[in-house]
Amino acid sequence: MLFKVFLGLVLIGGSYQTRFYNTYQCIEGRCERSSIPVNTIEVLDLKAKGQHTTLAACRLVCDSNAAIWPLPTGLTQLNNDYLGVHPDQFEFDLKDLPETIVPFVSTTTDSFMKNIRQLCGENCTRTEIFVYIHIIVKSTNLDLNWDTKEDYSLALTTRDREVRVHIASTTVFGARHALETLSQLTAPIVTSETSFGLVMLDSAAIKDSPVFPHRGLLIDTARNYLPVDDILRTINGLASVKMNVLHWHATDSQSFPLEIRREPNMTRYGSYSPDQIYTVDDMRRIVFYGKSQGVRVLLELDSPSHAGAGWEWGEESDLGKLAVCVSQQPWRDYCIQPPCGQLNPVNENTYVVLGEIYAEVLSIWGREAVLHLGGDEVFFNCWNSSSEIVEKMTEDGMGRKTEDFLKLWAQFHTRQLNQLDKVRGILNVKVILWSSYLTSPEFIESYLDKNRYVIQTWVESDSPIPSQLLNLGYKLIMSTKNTWYLDHGFWGRTKYHTWRDAYNNKIPTSNLVLGGEACMWGEYLNGGSLDSRVWPRTAAVAERLWSNPANINTEEVEPRLQAQGERLESRMIFPEAIAPEWCSQHERQCS
Missing domain, CATH: 3.30.379.10 (Chitobiase/beta-hexosaminidase domain 2-like)
Known part of the structure; x- marks a missing residue:
């Protein structure tokens, strides 16, 4: 007990x-x-x-x-x-x-x-x-x-x-x-x-009834592998606070841990070890269990950037370079963090392999499942370093200016979406992309159809970008960077965001705002630290997205959050402490 x-x-x-x-x-x-x-x-x-x-x-x-x-x-x-x-x-x-x-x-x-x-x-x-x-x-x-x-x-x-x-x-x-x-x-x-x-x-x-239809948490199993039981336990926590989305950031440049039976080289080259792979059976179990708890597991396969590990085998299989600048140094010139890698947008085989991956995952998730395709932090230097890509751009009448690389980037997403539509056999299913240079309000309408793309913004709370995108008619999922990024405060110059910060972050209630997500990026996370990093701050986000309470002082909220923390413990989920035990036993005496 x-x-x-x-x-x-x-x-x-x-x-x-x-x-x-x-x-x-x-x-x-x-x-x-x-x-x-x-x-x-x-x-x-x-x-x-x-x-x-x-x-x-x-x-x-x-x-x-x-x-x-x-x-x-x-x-x-x-x-x-x-x-x-x-x-x-x-x-x-x-x-x-x-x-x-x-x-x-x-x-x-x-x-x-x-x-x-x-x-x-x-x-x-x-x-x-x-x-x-x-x-x-x-x-x-x-x-x-x-x-x-x-x-x-x-x-x-x-x-x-x-x-x-x-x-x-x-x-x-x-x-x-x-x-x-x-x-x-x-x-x-x-x-x-x-x-x-x-x-x-x-x-x-x-x-x-909830205010927002999308209430989620992102976990990252590409930077550090998380055992299946940790994922299932996290789903239990989400269910306890009526969150309905587990955003599974499954692949990145560091690893590709998903079993793709149609393309076994993806994990052969991309997993950290044979014991750190999510098998087809594992994925089915996670998806089924999530739904039984009212939690939709939303899969993210990051692209075209954040794609290195798992994509190195193309030339050995006579498919050419599926990805370029993989593990290239000095890495700061070619990507946001090592190892580098971006998918090759001019290699036809890249899209063939993507089609096989999509066919595999949609056989698990269902044909109508919404996929998150990543889409952020593309480094033009990476593509510009590839003679193959530059030659193809020249052949197509493109130069090497910013607008040319934006066009190439958009073409990649268009062809990627075509592959998804082909695999599904149905049209007009939406996909999700992270906000990026391509989704900037001055560019987005030229490249991305608002009827097909949902944008997940990850900007500061004072950024004008979300309101500008809403004015253009795009649907948004919001992950406010300076309140709902749960990895902040554990690396670099980032600042830790308390549960009060998370609770007080209000997002627009426009019909175009689907909701929001807290994000637990995994560079400095493993199963042992998962619970305390995620809880109880994600519970604070959950109340914001379900109830969106107006003008409530967090001092009034704290006893209820303490109570929710104890409920989590009864379910073998162990949140970090938010105050000394004395404060819990003597409510509102520690203001």
């Missing part, structure tokens, strides 16, 4: 004689720690006296939002009393669901019950109160995309030692979010010196 329990001894006359509980009282809307001697007083009797045996239980009735994270956006009515429940006494009523979605909802309820059992732990005190959960879902559509409805309503009532929960949603994903909220209306308690239990709020009514 990982929630905070405090059971101690008092030293009297040279020996430990008095045992005591730490308990919590609700004082003017905040929870304060106190202590009482251990005796036979029942927990619910303590509650009647205004004492709660865990901070989580105190927050459930003391916090005006019951410590829910992220905040609901609609009508929220919460009682300030709870009653004891037990995981074995939960029952789900799925009889009103269409048969085609019952298996998916059953997987969701299994995840919910797993989380509830982890919250209670071993020696969980049994109660005689039954919890009946009735779920209604209107749509049989199981697609998870930017058009998916994620709304839900939750009504919880108590009568005659029965808790009745009614959940209604448009899609299965809204129902999943409702169960996540219900798990947050449940808290662990101490029931005796050796046992624990659960309590649930006894009355609640919530209507909720």
Whole structure:
């Protein structure tokens, strides 16, 4: 059991004689720690006296939002009393669901019950109160995309030692979010010196839906390999805060770790080792598990820059140079970081190989899946150093000025998109590109169709570029560099961005803004540091993207974020501390 329990001894006359509980009282809307001697007083009797045996239980009735994270956006009515429940006494009523979605909802309820059992732990005190959960879902559509409805309503009532929960949603994903909220209306308690239990709020009514349809986190497995279990654990964390996108930056110039059965040389040359490859089965598992948790895994295959490792085998296979300036030195002249490498835009075989890669990944992700194609930090010096590329540009009547290389860059994306369309067999599926020199407001309309390309901006919060692109009619995903880049502060002159920075970053609510992402780039990251770098700052981003609360002081937010951190710990996800433990036990005393 990982929630905070405090059971101690008092030293009297040279020996430990008095045992005591730490308990919590609700004082003017905040929870304060106190202590009482251990005796036979029942927990619910303590509650009647205004004492709660865990901070989580105190927050459930003391916090005006019951410590829910992220905040609901609609009508929220919460009682300030709870009653004891037990995981074995939960029952789900799925009889009103269409048969085609019952298996998916059953997987969701299994995840919910797993989380509830982890919250209670071993020696969980049994109660005689039954919890009946009735779920209604209107749509049989199981697609998870930017058009998916994620709304839900939750009504919880108590009568005659029965808790009745009614959940209604448009899609299965809204129902999943409702169960996540219900798990947050449940808290662990101490029931005796050796046992624990659960309590649930006894009355609640919530209507909720997200502000933004794209709420994500980027992880980078190209710079440093992350084991599959770390990725799955991160998906669990995203689900806990109702984020719905895991942006998987899978390939870069340092490594190509994805198994491509159609082109096995990609990992033969591009993986760090045979043990650091994501097999087709691994990828299927990650995609399937993500969807079961309401998280769309969005794959990024970086191009035409950030492409070196894995592309070196072309000449040996009589395909010519698939990439140029691979590992060229001095690297600062040819790329943003070593090793260098950019795809060869004038080699026809480059597009053939890309087509094979796309066919492989779309067989896993599905033909209609949106892919992220990278597209940033192209170094013209790299292409300009290739006689093959320069000769082809001359043959096509192009010079070697900036506008000529921009044209070449745009031609690459056009041909790349044609390959994707050919593999899909369907047209007009959007792709995502990072903002870059090519996507500058003065150039973009000449090169990139706003109906096909979504731009993910990674600029400072005061940059005019997002608003300029919106004025031109482009759809955006926003990753504000000076608040949502979680790798900053660990290298170079970058500055660490706190959870408060992340929380206070507001993005436009235009219909063209799909949402945003926090970015955990992987140059200085491995599985051991993943949780603490990502959490709880990503939770702060999650509330911004789900609720977009207006004018909330982060001092008021902190106790709820502490509560979410404890929930993450119960799911074996370990966030970094945001304050001394004393501050958590004495809410709002450390402002």
